[in-house]
Amino acid sequence: MELVDRYIQAVKWSLPKNKQDEIARELKANLLDEIEASTQSKTPDDKTVAKVLESHGHPQKVAQSFSTQYPLVASEDMPLYKKVMTYAMVVLFLFAVVMGGNHLIEEQSVNAFAYLYIVISNFIDTAALVLIAVTLVFYYLGKIGELQKWRYSAWSPEDLPPLHAKRIAKSDSVSEITSSAFGLLILWTSLWMSEEVADKLILGLAPAMEHWRWILTIVAVYSLLSATYRLFKRFWTKTSLGLYIAEYLIYIFGFLYLSTLPQLIIVTNPKASELSPIIKGIFTYGWLGGAAVMALICVSLVRKWLKL
Amino acid sequence: MSEERINKLRLELRRGVLILAVLGATKTPQYGYSLRKHLNDAGIDIDEGTLYPLIRRLADQALLDSEWKHAEGRERRYYILSETGHEVLNQLTLDWQQMNNSVSTILSSEEG
Numbered sequence: 001m002e003l004v005d006r007y008i009q010a011v012k013w014s015l016p017k018n019k020q021d022e023i024a025r026e027l028k029a030n031l032l033d034e035i036e037a038s039t040q041s042k043t044p045d046d047k048t049v050a051k052v053l054e055s056h057g058h059p060q061k062v063a064q065s066f067s068t069q070y071p072l073v074a075s076e077d078m079p080l081y082k083k084v085m086t087y088a089m090v091v092l093f094l095f096a097v098v099m100g101g102n103h104l105i106e107e108q109s110v111n112a113f114a115y116l117y118i119v120i121s122n123f124i125d126t127a128a129l130v131l132i133a134v135t136l137v138f139y140y141l142g143k144i145g146e147l148q149k150w151r152y153s154a155w156s157p158e159d160l161p162p163l164h165a166k167r168i169a170k171s172d173s174v175s176e177i178t179s180s181a182f183g184l185l186i187l188w189t190s191l192w193m194s195e196e197v198a199d200k201l202i203l204g205l206a207p208a209m210e211h212w213r214w215i216l217t218i219v220a221v222y223s224l225l226s227a228t229y230r231l232f233k234r235f236w237t238k239t240s241l242g243l244y245i246a247e248y249l250i251y252i253f254g255f256l257y258l259s260t261l262p263q264l265i266i267v268t269n270p271k272a273s274e275l276s277p278i279i280k281g282i283f284t285y286g287w288l289g290g291a292a293v294m295a296l297i298c299v300s301l302v303r304k305w306l307k308l
Numbered sequence: 309m310s311e312e313r314i315n316k317l318r319l320e321l322r323r324g325v326l327i328l329a330v331l332g333a334t335k336t337p338q339y340g341y342s343l344r345k346h347l348n349d350a351g352i353d354i355d356e357g358t359l360y361p362l363i364r365r366l367a368d369q370a371l372l373d374s375e376w377k378h379a380e381g382r383e384r385r386y387y388i389l390s391e392t393g394h395e396v397l398n399q400l401t402l403d404w405q406q407m408n409n410s411v412s413t414i415l416s417s418e419e420g
Contacts, residue, residue: 023364026340029384030360033341057357065361 003049004031007059014063023066031056073138077147081138088130094178096123098185106197153232165235166304173234176227183220187213203279204268212264219254223247241305248298252291259287326354328404330362331389331397334372339384363387371396 008028012020031052039048056062073081100119104110141147189198205213226247233240258264265283267276333346344359366372371393374385389397 025383026364026385027360029382030340030356032382033339033384034356037341037345055356062357065357066364 001032001035001044001049003046003053004028004035007031007053007056010059011063014060016067019067023063027062070139070143072135074142074147077138077142077151080147080151081134084134084138085131088134089127090174090178092126092130093119093123094181095126096120098182102193102197105200108200161235162237165237166308168230168234168236170231170234173227173231177224177231180220180224180227184217184224187217187220200269202267202269202272202275203265206263206266208262209264219250236304236308238305238308241301241308245298245301245305248294248301252294252298255287255291255294259284259291322352325404326352326358326362327366328397328400330359330366331371331393331400334363334387334389334393335397337386337388339386343387366393 005028008024008031011027012024015023034056035044035049035052038044038052096119099122100115103118104115107114138147185192189201193201226243230240236244263280263283265279267273267279329347329350329352330343333343333350338346340356340360340363343363344354344356347354347359363372367374367387370390372387373390373393374387376383376385
């Protein structure tokens with residue numbers, strides 16, 4: 001029966017090599033019994049045979065049912081996989097934004113489309129590699145049973161959030177981490193930016209205000225660490241919210257103080273010297289505007305704190 | 309509730325007892341098609357795409373022994389319960405009876 005042999009061949013092609021002959025032999029025996037049972041004739045016609053084969057199912061489906069497939073990422077590991085991929089993509093996106101900005105400075109260009117293109121293409125390039133790497137790691141660790149301990153963090157009933165605790169949105173923590181990291185990158189361009197590109201930067205700290213680099217670094221690092229902490233402890237307590245409000249008060253008073261000082265940020269590139277008055281104006285009112293916005297946020301945080 | 313959803317729930321309900329039914333039916337030697345017919349005659353409708361991979365898996369787990377036999381000009385692979393399979397069947401039968409009693413109690417008490 002040629003149809004049966006063709007069906008068996010199609011199933012074999014989808015089976016692992018070491019199982020092909022064994023499964024094909026048994027499958028043929030079963031199919032011949034099914035065909036014999038479906039007809040009274042000793043030589044069933046192709047139509048009858050085809051009907052039995054169709055009821056058996058697609059050759060690939062039959063092959064899959066005989067060989068256990070291990071998924072790339074097991075269903076119980078998917079929440080952890082998604083979490084890791086989300087954080088990785090955020091970091092990669094930040095990296096792409098910074099590299100895009102670096103490229104624009106290098107080219108002395110303000111082309112928004114060129115910037116978007118560079119950011120997106122950089123992101124896709126690195127994201128594709130990270131996706132493959134993370135998936136392979138999950139596949140390997142899942143297969144050897146090493147992912148179980150990472151699925152859920154250690155916990156105890158006593159450590160659970162209090163009743164009616166206010167949840168901290170993940171996006172808030174992520175945006176704070178991103179802006180703190182970005183601030184640190186801007187403060188320390190000398191550590192990662194090439195001299196060639198750094199020479200093309202238009203703005204920088206005024207020489208007399210160099211000590212502010214360290215003050216702002218300490219503030220940015222503290223902000224980064226506390227936002228990272230809030231990424232894992234995603235609910236407010238009176239203490240944590242109180243500290244957060246204190247952070248905002250530092251920003252408010254810091255901005256107000258900076259508005260009274262000689263200019264912190266100046267135009268450092270002689271080619272852009274005509275921008276100096278504009279930059280001076282922006283930062284003079286910018287500190288005050290920033291303080292006002294921070295104050296409004298602080299008021300809503302205090303209200304939240306009082307309700308805790 | 310739609311017929312499709314009920315069928316899915318039925319499938320879930322049957323999935324658990326299928327192994328017990330197959331182990332129980334292989335106390336005497338059976339080949340693929342005869343086992344399927346045996347189960348069908350007992351009221352357990354199971355398609356070949358489910359049964360044949362299942363008996364292979366049970367054989368791989370050493371719950372069934374098998375051997376090829378030639379008869380009526382054809383070869384067939386016959387399966388029979390192994391020693392381990394007997395032990396497992398006895399345990400699963402006890403579990404099934406306990407569960408059956410518990411569920412019957414719940415269902416009859418719900419009916420009031």
